[in-house]
Amino acid sequence: QSALTQPASVSGFPGQSITISCTGSTSDVGGYNYVSWYQHYPGKAPKLIIYDVNKRPSGLSSRFSGSKSGNTASLTISGLQAEDEADYYCCSYAGSDTVVVFGGGSRLTVL
Amino acid sequence: EVQLVESGGELVQPGGYLRLSCAASGFTFRTYAMHWVRQVVGKGLEYVSGISSSGSRTYYADSVKGRFAISRDNSLNMLYLQMGGLRGDDTAVYFCVRDRDSSGSYPSFEIWGHGTVVTVSS
Numbered sequence: 001q002s003a004l005t006q007p008a009s010v011s012g013f014p015g016q017s018i019t020i021s022c023t024g025s026t027s028d029v030g031g032y033n034y035v036s037w038y039q040h041y042p043g044k045a046p047k048l049i050i051y052d053v054n055k056r057p058s059g060l061s062s063r064f065s066g067s068k069s070g071n072t073a074s075l076t077i078s079g080l081q082a083e084d085e086a087d088y089y090c091c092s093y094a095g096s097d098t099v100v101v102f103g104g105g106s107r108l109t110v111l
Numbered sequence: 112e113v114q115l116v117e118s119g120g121e122l123v124q125p126g127g128y129l130r131l132s133c134a135a136s137g138f139t140f141r142t143y144a145m146h147w148v149r150q151v152v153g154k155g156l157e158y159v160s161g162i163s164s165s166g167s168r169t170y171y172a173d174s175v176k177g178r179f180a181i182s183r184d185n186s187l188n189m190l191y192l193q194m195g196g197l198r199g200d201d202t203a204v205y206f207c208v209r210d211r212d213s214s215g216s217y218p219s220f221e222i223w224g225h226g227t228v229v230t231v232s233s
Contacts, residue, residue: 097173
């Protein structure tokens, strides 16, 4: 069982917006502003798409955005495109002993 | 081109040892913290270990503390993971990952390799 809880699957139609939630606790998501999100196509190397809750790496599409409220972080993808179909993982700093924890991943299907 | 290439994964018996290597190229290796993250086939990602840019600080997941050791050679642009006391639940794809900064204290995993497969089985 992963430390952070994500929905196993989400879906949307091209052009729509979807939001993936990532729920933790005050020991991780709620306690620090160090949440990151990763896009992963199976068999490929994962890709950082959001760091420090809401920052995008240079060159990344503004269709991807992140936010946090309390113990829950969220990833929103707007203007869904077919190539967005992938697995998405959240990750949070969780203190000096645990370091980081990941969510179980969410499979995004573009209908 | 920024590149991380892992090697060393193989089939090993329970209780055995293995050393993973990661060759870095295309960036100034000595200025970035580095990490190992693993994924059991069909499952999610799990943090394994990290090391600061100078090698002075190391970080470990509870599941590998006392069994795994991370190290780096900045003169060779190489990252290593020495694995011991291997168990079945260590079976996974192991990714070499570059952090966004030098300390590794608050990891953001910016660049990933394609992974090397470790299988622990008798």
